[in-house]
Amino acid sequence: MLKLQENELSYPFSEEDLETTLLMPSYRVELRNATHGKDEFLNANIVNDWSQLTWKDIGRPYEVKTVAKERTLWEKENQERMPVKTSWEYFNRSFHEWFVKDVPTELDEKMKALTGHVKQFRFGEVKEAIGDLVKLRLWNYVHRIEDGIWDPRGKRALFEGLDVQKPKILFLGAAEGYEAMQLSAMYPGAEVVLVDYDEYCKTHRFEEFPESYPFLGANPATGSTKVWYKNQLNIEYVVDDIRNLKYGREFDIVLSVGLLEHVPDDHKPEIMDMHRRFVKPGGYIIMTTPRDQLKSRLYYKVMADVMNHTYRELMNIQQMGLYVYESGFDIVRHCYIKVHNGIIAKPR
Structure with a gap:
């Protein structure tokens, strides 16, 4: 190889x-x-x-109901539904950030951060770090390991x-x-x-x-x-x-x-x-x-x-x-x- x-x-x-x-x-x-x-x-x-x-x-498609926090916050601040074009702009920036990640390096950094939070009993940070690590591992599997997106x-x-x-x-x-x-x-x-x-x-x-x-x-x-x-x-x-x-x-x-x-x-x-x-x-x-x-x-x-x-x-x-x-x-x-x-x- x-x-x-x-x-x-x-x-x-x-x-x-x-x-x-x-x-x-x-x-x-x-x-x-x-x-x-x-x-x-x-x-x-x-x-x-x-x-x-x-x-x-055959029934109708499954609608994904869980919404990104960025959209929820935007709609709360602006007191209106996020326009379609704006939603795509937010999505494109968010998605692209994941495509350009150095995944192995970031996985190592996330694991070190999680270990540090556990050692210092920062349980709020531990919960957030676990969530970040789960997302990154899922992305790594879907995009890099399985190559499912491309x-x-x-x-x-x-x-x-x-x-x-x-x-x-x-x-x-x-x-x-x-x-x-x-x-x-x-x-x-x-x-x-x-x-x-x-x-x-x-x-x-x-x-x-x-x-x-x-x-x-x-x-x-x-x-x-x-x-x-x-x-x-x-x-x-x-x-x-x-x-x-x-x-x-x-x-x-x-x-x-x-x-x-x-x-x-x-x-x-x-x-x-x-x-x-x-x-x-x-x-x-x-x-x-x-x-x-x-x-x-x-x-x-x-x-x-x-x-x-x-x-x-x-x-x-x-x-x-x-x-x-x-x-x-x-x-x-x-x-x-x-x-x-x-x-x-x-x-x-």
């Missing part, structure tokens, strides 16, 4: 490192392919006929086999743009437009995404596997409200990750229309949402102060798919991977 510091080389990995995995201080490098076991779809294409599925059969093997399995050449890709609510970068590596020559209405996503979440993170993709010259990096990809970042975009139906792929579950049912058709508005005839819609499973409910409970500034639901693949199908899309592929549902669809 390679032992590199992230700042040693701009491109520390190559095709010679395929089937390698390595823990960095903030994330996992994953150059293994999705060939077996839990890194493939855990269950793919489980619904044979979406027209026969009803909400009575999930490169699962995402590559979801994205493979699309009938596109040098596609134009639009990512709605892009944040750091991870999934569009992975798609761009798999379909070389792609033109990517990332869109988010929080400028912090462009200036911090995207700009601070590690230059040395390797994306496993394709070599257009040979048809073999190639390792790609962020600054080798053709990416434009647009800071704007999705509703203000002037693009037409010109994109081969319109992508969103964790967008559909952030609005109640009354607004879900609008979210789906945002995807339809920009995709070419015959083009693909790709969407993911967090899965409704016990460990996900626990995660959002423990990590509420990090994650829960916005409205949020957890849904299963049948629920997600029915929203997509009822909005006028045919589902080409559906699955769930580590912690996400995934759907590829085309407008009817």
